[in-house]
Amino acid sequence: MLLGISPVRISFAGGGTDMPEYYEKHGGIVITSAINHFTYVIVNKRRDKKLQIFSPDFESHYVAEKINQLPAKKGTELPISIIKFLNYKKGMNLILSSDVPPRSGLGSSSSLAVNLVNVISHLKGSKISKTEIADLSHNVARNILKWPLGKQDEYIASFGGFKKIEFKKDNVTVSTIRTSEKTIKELEKNLLLFFVGSRNSSSILTNHINKIKNNDSKTMESLSNVVDLAHDTYDSIRKSNLTGFGELLHKGWESKKKFANNVSNPKIDKIYKNALNSGALGGKLTGAGGGGHLLLYCEQSKQSKVIKKMENFKLKQVKFSFFNDGAKILNLYDYTGTK
Numbered sequence: 304m305l306l307g308i309s310p311v312r313i314s315f316a317g318g319g320t321d322m323p324e325y326y327e328k329h330g331g332i333v334i335t336s337a338i339n340h341f342t343y344v345i346v347n348k349r350r351d352k353k354l355q356i357f358s359p360d361f362e363s364h365y366v367a368e369k370i371n372q373l374p375a376k377k378g379t380e381l382p383i384s385i386i387k388f389l390n391y392k393k394g395m396n397l398i399l400s401s402d403v404p405p406r407s408g409l410g411s412s413s414s415l416a417v418n419l420v421n422v423i424s425h426l427k428g429s430k431i432s433k434t435e436i437a438d439l440s441h442n443v444a445r446n447i448l449k450w451p452l453g454k455q456d457e458y459i460a461s462f463g464g465f466k467k468i469e470f471k472k473d474n475v476t477v478s479t480i481r482t483s484e485k486t487i488k489e490l491e492k493n494l495l496l497f498f499v500g501s502r503n504s505s506s507i508l509t510n511h512i513n514k515i516k517n518n519d520s521k522t523m524e525s526l527s528n529v530v531d532l533a534h535d536t537y538d539s540i541r542k543s544n545l546t547g548f549g550e551l552l553h554k555g556w557e558s559k560k561k562f563a564n565n566v567s568n569p570k571i572d573k574i575y576k577n578a579l580n581s582g583a584l585g586g587k588l589t590g591a592g593g594g595g596h597l598l599l600y601c602e603q604s605k606q607s608k609v610i611k612k613m614e615n616f617k618l619k620q621v622k623f624s625f626f627n628d629g630a631k632i633l634n635l636y637d638y639t640g641t642k
Contacts, residue, residue, distance in 0.1 A: 305634055306343065310628070312456060312459040316529070316552075317530065318455070320332060322453045322512060324516055326471065329530075330471050331530065332467065332530055336459070336464070339624045340623060342400070343400045344415070345398040353394045354396075354397070382399065385416065385423060385443050391426060420443075421461075433629060434477075436457075437461040440461070451505055451509045454475065458475060461630055464625075465625055467537050482541050486540065486545070493545060493600055495600075495606060496589075496623055497597045498596055498619045507565050510565070528558045535547075545600075549584030552585035552587055552598075574613070577616070578599050581608045581612040586598055
């Protein structure tokens with residue numbers, strides 16, 4: 304029995320520039336970190352060639368059937384598509400779960416895709432690099448399932464850590480951000496995360512992609528500004544300028560709201576304004592926007608007031624830490640002594 308785990312992420316700057324429609328012409332950059340919330344894939348091999356899938360988060364279950372007879376349906380379309388794409392034909396029971404709810408803006412779908420590619424490749428005995436895992440995962444989601452996704456989530460789930468990821472037409476470069484451990488720990492303590500509510504990001508992202516394809520001047524100007532802000536964010540972390548980091552987080556959010564319709568709404572704007580008035584220096588919605596999680600930069604001395612204000616809006620705080628590892632596989636037999 305195997306357990307695959309893969310982290311979700313928080314993206315700080317550059318979101319939107321990881322869309323192929325943008326970076327293949329202009330180049331993209333994101334500043335992002337894996338966090339200690341995960342997707343899980345539990346695999347138990349079967350003696351027949353049937354596949355059974357349980358997906359509690361989507362309340363979905365496939366009764367054991369031959370793999371080639373299984374259509375993709377909501378909640379299990381990702382594992383079915385990946386298993387077929389990797390041409391894995393042996394029987395197994397799969398249980399899929401996550402620490403975060405679906406459509407939470409933390410990249411859980413991409414984390415799960417990376418998890419599945421890593422696990423299925425392992426079952427096949429294939430040695431595959433972190434880059435290959437990320438690219439295969441993105442290919443299935445974007446080109447087979449036609450999900451309107453950028454590329455950063457698969458890369459951070461595969462590599463883990465606190466990273467600068469640069470996108471070009473022919474390659475992706477993943478770099479660890481070099482700064483002091485003290486700076487990273489202080490940054491971690493100064494960040495607050497609140498769950499706003501699930502949202503469907505597809506329409507937001509589709510609108511965003513269409514505006515890039517149409518070379519919409521407002522969108523392209525905003526994305527160019529976001530690239531500059533991502534470079535500035537990288538520099539602020541390198542120089543341990545965390546006040547500057549918080550201010551850039553705010554500037555990035557203001558630019559992101561210009562990408563496409565429905566990135567924000569009056570309710571979210573009101574919540575964010577109250578967070579700033581209560582002591583937060585900057586913030587943003589994680590993921591495409593429209594809901595998900597609200598990330599705030601706030602010095603520790605002011606956090607109690609901000610947390611209380613967010614509680615008044617019925618928002619639940621989600622505690623987290625940065626996580627240095629990417630997707631990995633544990634053999635549960637090693638922990639039970641069973642052979």
